[in-house]
Structures are given as C-alpha cells and as structure tokens.
Amino acid sequence: MEKPVAIERNELFKPSFREAIRFWFILGWISFGGTTGHITIMHDFLVDKKKWVSSKKFFRALNACMLLPGPEAHQLTIYLGWKLHGLKGGVLAGLFFILPSLCIILGLSLVYVYFGNSAFLSALFSGLKPAVLAIILFATYKVGQKSLLGTWHYIVASLAFLLSYFVKVPMPWIILGVIVLGFSLYFLNPKEEKGKSEQEEEVDKERFYHVNSLETVPSISVRKICVQFLAFFLLWLGPFMALYLFMPDATFWKDLSFLFTKSAYLTIGGSYTVIPYVANLVTEKFLWLTKTQMIDGFALAETTPGPLVIVLAYVGFMAGFNHFDHSYAMAMVGLAATAYFTFLPNFALIFIGAPLIERSQKNKAIQYVLSLVTASVVGVIVNLAFYLGQGILFPTTSGLANLDWKALLWVAISIFLLFRYRIGMLQLILLSLVYGFLLYLLP
Numbered sequence: 492m493e494k495p496v497a498i499e500r501n502e503l504f505k506p507s508f509r510e511a512i513r514f515w516f517i518l519g520w521i522s523f524g525g526t527t528g529h530i531t532i533m534h535d536f537l538v539d540k541k542k543w544v545s546s547k548k549f550f551r552a553l554n555a556c557m558l559l560p561g562p563e564a565h566q567l568t569i570y571l572g573w574k575l576h577g578l579k580g581g582v583l584a585g586l587f588f589i590l591p592s593l594c595i596i597l598g599l600s601l602v603y604v605y606f607g608n609s610a611f612l613s614a615l616f617s618g619l620k621p622a623v624l625a626i627i628l629f630a631t632y633k634v635g636q637k638s639l640l641g642t643w644h645y646i647v648a649s650l651a652f653l654l655s656y657f658v659k660v661p662m663p664w665i666i667l668g669v670i671v672l673g674f675s676l677y678f679l680n681p682k683e684e685k686g687k688s689e690q691e692e693e694v695d696k697e698r699f700y701h702v703n704s705l706e707t708v709p710s711i712s713v714r715k716i717c718v719q720f721l722a723f724f725l726l727w728l729g730p731f732m733a734l735y736l737f738m739p740d741a742t743f744w745k746d747l748s749f750l751f752t753k754s755a756y757l758t759i760g761g762s763y764t765v766i767p768y769v770a771n772l773v774t775e776k777f778l779w780l781t782k783t784q785m786i787d788g789f790a791l792a793e794t795t796p797g798p799l800v801i802v803l804a805y806v807g808f809m810a811g812f813n814h815f816d817h818s819y820a821m822a823m824v825g826l827a828a829t830a831y832f833t834f835l836p837n838f839a840l841i842f843i844g845a846p847l848i849e850r851s852q853k854n855k856a857i858q859y860v861l862s863l864v865t866a867s868v869v870g871v872i873v874n875l876a877f878y879l880g881q882g883i884l885f886p887t888t889s890g891l892a893n894l895d896w897k898a899l900l901w902v903a904i905s906i907f908l909l910f911r912y913r914i915g916m917l918q919l920i921l922l923s924l925v926y927g928f929l930l931y932l933l934p
Contacts, residue, residue, distance in 0.1 A: 505701045506543050508576050515572060515584040519591040522564075522796045529564040529798070537571065538700075544571060545700035554861040555848045557868060558666075559840050561755050561833075562762045562800040565589065569841045570848065574702045578842070585838055592797025593804055593830055599791045600808040600826065601819070607787075611931055618927025619790040620883045621898040622919055624876065625905030626793060631872045632910075634865075643676060644866035651870025655767075656877055662764045663757055669867045673860030711846045723839040727752065730831055738824070743814055746777060751803060751829050755836035762800040764871045767878055769803060779810035786882045794920050804830045901926055 506514075514536060522529045530553065537544045552570050556563040565588055572584025606612045639645050647669055654660040697703040734744040750772060758765040766789075773779045780788075788809070792802035807829025812822035841848075884902070887893050901923065908914040908922075 506541065506575060508580065511543075511572070511575050511580060512583055512587070515568070515587040518568070519587045519589070520796055522588075530567070533567070533571070542699060543575060543701050545697050545703040547697065548700070548703055551858070552848065554858065554865060557865050558861055559844070560758050561765065561837050561840065562798045564762075565798050565800075565834065566837050566841055569838060570845065571702075573841065573845060581841065582838065585834070585841075589797055589801065589830070589834055592795040592801045593826075595795040596791060596801050596804050597808070597823070597826055599794065600805050600822070603787065603791065604809070604812055604817070604819075604822070614931030615924055615927035616787055616790055617898065617930050618901060618923040618925070619794070619920065620786060620879075621901035622905045622923035623789050623793045624880050624883050625902050625909060626916060626919070627872065627876045627879065628902075628906060629909040631869060631876060634872060635869045638862065638865040638869060640862070644863065647672070647863050647866045648869040648873075651867040652873045653870075655871055655874040662768065662871060665867060665871075666864060669863050670860055673863040674856060676863075677856045677859045711850075716843055719839075719843045723835070723843070727832070727835060730828065734824075734828060739821075740814070743810075744828070747807065747810060747825065747828060748832055750777075751807070751832040752836065754803075755833050762798055764868070765800055766802060767871070767875050769806060770878070773806055773810065777810075779813055780806060782882055783886075784809055786879060789879060793916070800833065801830075803833050897930060 518529075518532060522532055534546070534549055538546045538549055549571075552574075553563065553567055556566040556570065559566055565585060568588045569581045569585040573581030603612070635648070639648060651665050651669070654665055655662065697705045731748050734748060735741050738744050750769070754765055754769050758768045770785050774782050774785050785806070788802045788805040791805055792799055795801060804826045808822045808826035810829075811825025812818065815821035883898055884895055885893050886895055886898075905919060905923070908919060914922075
C-alpha cells in the first residue's frame with residue numbers, strides 16, 4: 492500500500508497573526524444572526540475572500556464540531572484560529588468571539604432588571620419576542636436546506652423532533668441513537684468511491700488554500716492529551732473552589748457550576764440543544780427564573796452579536812439576582828461564573844480533541860454519520876421553536892381563544908421579510924423594537 496503524500500500548506504495565502512486577530516475581533520462585534528450568521532460570515536471571509544481555509548476543510552470541521560457538545564460556531568472559531576496560528580490563535584479567536592456579546596448582554600441584563608416591570612419595556616419585548624420566533628423558524632429552514640439531503644436525513648430530523656418534544660428524550664440519547672443508525676446504514680449501503688479524475692480535480696482545488704483537506708493528519712500523543720486534560724481540569728477546579736468556599740450559599744454556586752459545566756459537555760447539537768436543556772432545568776427544577784424571564788432572555792440574546800448560547804450568561808445573571816434578593820453584585824458574579832463554565836469546555840474539547848477531529852475528517856463512515864447528526868439538529872431546532880412559540884403566542888394558557896394575535900401578526904411579517912427580502916437580523920430587530928413602541932403608543 493502506498494504511503495500518503497504529505498502536502499504542504501499554500502504559503503501564498505498565509506495570513507499574518509495580526510491580520511487574523513483583527514478579523515476575529517471584528518467578527519465578535521458583527522456576527523448577528525446566530526449560528527447560520529456566524530458560519531456565513533466566516534465562510535465568506537476565510538474561504539471566498541482570503542483563501543485561508545478551503546471550503547471542504549471548513550465544512551468538515553463544522554460537521555465535526557456539530558458532533559461535539561456545546562455551541563459549534565464558537566468551537567469552529569477556536570478550531571480555525573488554532574489551524575491558522577496554533578494555540579495562541581485558537582485562544583484569542585475563541586475569546587474575541589464571545590467577549591463583545593458578553594459585555595453587551597451584561598448591559599442589557601442590568602437594564603432589564605432595573606426597568607423590567609415598566610410598561611414601555613414590556614411593550615418593546617412584545618415586538619421583539621415574535622421576531623425571535625421568526626428568526627428561529629428561518630434558521631430551521633436554512634440549516635435544513637444544507638443538512639437534509641436525502642430520505643434518511645428527513646427521517647432522522649422528524650424522529651429527533653418527535654422524541655425531544657413529545658417523549659422528552661434527552662438529546663444525548665437521541666444523538667447516540669443517530670450514531671448507531673448512521674454506522675448501520677453506512678456499512679449496509681457503503682458509498683461509491685470517486686473516480687481518479689474527480690480526485691485529481693479535487694486535489695487541484697484544495698492546493699489553492701493555506702489550510703486544506705490535503706494536509707497530513709497529525710499524530711495523537713497520549714502524554715500530551717493527559718497534560719492538557721489536567722491543565723483544563725485545574726482551570727475548572729480553581730474558580731469552582733473559590734465560589735464554593737468564599738461565596739455565600741455554597742449550595743447555589745455548586746448547583747450553578749455543575750449545571751453549566753454539565754450542559755456544556757452533555758448537550759450535543761449547539762445552542763439550539765443547550766438552551767432548551769438549561770431552560771427546562773432553571774424554570775422547572777431550580778426555579779431560578781420564570782418562564783417569562785427565560786423567553787425575555789432569548790429576545791435579549793438575539794439583539795447581541797456572537798453565539799445565541801450567550802443567553803446562558805443572562806440566565807446566570809438572573810439566577811444570582813433572584814436567588815440573592817435582587818443583589819446586583821451576586822447577579823454579575825453569576826453571569827461571570829456561568830460564562831466561564833459554559834465556554835471553558837469549548838476550548839478543552841477543541842485543543843484536546845483536535846487531532847481526533849483531524850482524523851475523523853479522513854473517515855467517510857464518520858462523515859456520513861456526522862451528516863445524520865447534523866440532520867437531527869434540525870429536529871431539535873423545531874423543538875425549540877415549539878417551546879418558545881407556546882410562550883410567545885399563548886402567554887397565558889393554550890387554546891385559540893388565548894392566542895396573542897399581535898404577536899402572530901409580527902411573526903408572519905418577520906418571516907415574510909426574512910424570506911422575501913433577506914432582511915438582516917439587526918434590521919429586523921430594530922424594526923421589531925419600533926413595532927413594540929407602536930404597541931406601547933396604541934395599546
């Protein structure tokens with residue numbers, strides 16, 4: 492058997508560290524529109540404009556990140572930063588992706604708790620929340636377009652929705668079932684190999700990019716993985732012990748730390764699976780937030796750049812605020828702790844698992860299974876739409892008599908603007924605030 496040929500990177504399109512960091516910093520401020528918005532911006536700049544990363548490499552990495560727990564857009568940013576400039580590139584890319592939205596959500600959370608009971612702010616949210624539902628429905632369509640490519644993809648997406656919404660099956664079990672199904676389908680009906688001419692044409696295309704799918708797969712060092720695992724464990728343990736030992740009500744901080752760490756490691760499928768999991772626990776089990784406050788958090792998160800999962804920082808803020816008798820200090824500690832325990836695992840998963848991700852991209856069976864995992868995410872997004880839609884369109888109780896027609900009207904208008912005119916997320920949010928202001932003037 493011939494040994495694989497090591498392909499060098501195309502140095503012609505190699506970015507300077509300063510140029511790359513400038514992009515990651517700007518990305519953190521302009522990446523509105525959730526996961527689809529982040530991916531579109533990154534692909535347009537990194538692949539189409541700069542040729543730093545090939546499209547094939549980009550989407551292979553995205554599929555692999557979708558299999559990991561946590562928000563895939565943030566993980567993809569860390570991974571691409573690492574591919575371009577090593578450890579420092581990955582760390583700074585990951586930090587710049589979340590810090591702007593974290594600062595903004597802190598400011599919005601302070602405004603929310605200070606003015607939350609005012610009729611004016613409630614009216615603004617009445618315009619904003621229906622737009623959030625429309626954005627999620629639009630995201631379902633966009634993700635579905637790219638991931639539902641065959642009969643089995645539609646079947647998997649439908650089953651994921653039915654199991655998660657009606658049967659309440661946890662997402663990790665759904666993903667496990669999809670993985671077993673995917674490998675079974677692949678080995679029962681293996682895909683045909685590409686012809687030699689197609690492979691040569693593919694190689695020629697890949698050579699034009701600095702980071703491409705032709706690179707030699709890195710070796711796996713067990714010693715290095717163990718050292719990295721220990722380092723990330725200590726990075727987790729230090730803040731946890733500080734909260735547990737030195738903050739009031741140690742039980743609360745222990746529950747908060749474990750909840751967001753567990754949600755980061757156990758919820759596969761990105762923001763749209765992390766958020767329903769956390770929302771159910773904080774509103775039903777821990778009673779840190781009301782369902783209305785949770786839905787308002789979605790609306791706030793949609794007004795910020797960065798990942799939608801930043802809403803969890805708001806959850807931590809409100810948990811600290813409500814639990815400690817409206818303490819702003821405890822609220823800000825709750826936000827900082829939640830953000831830390833939510834996003835630290837993303838760095839751990841990428842830096843420890845990067846060699847495994849690289850190897851998975853060469854395996855066709857794994858790539859096929861990943862495509863089914865991506866399809867299952869569509870079903871989970873629909874689950875989130877139903878969860879939010881019930882609270883937005885039926886704010887009191889279910890039934891047509893209790894339908895909020897003003898909210899339904901704005902959902903319909905927002906969907907029309909998104910599909911017909913491809914309006915940007917920021918513009919839609921501003922229009923929604925205007926609609927809410929009109930509701931305030933004309934109750």
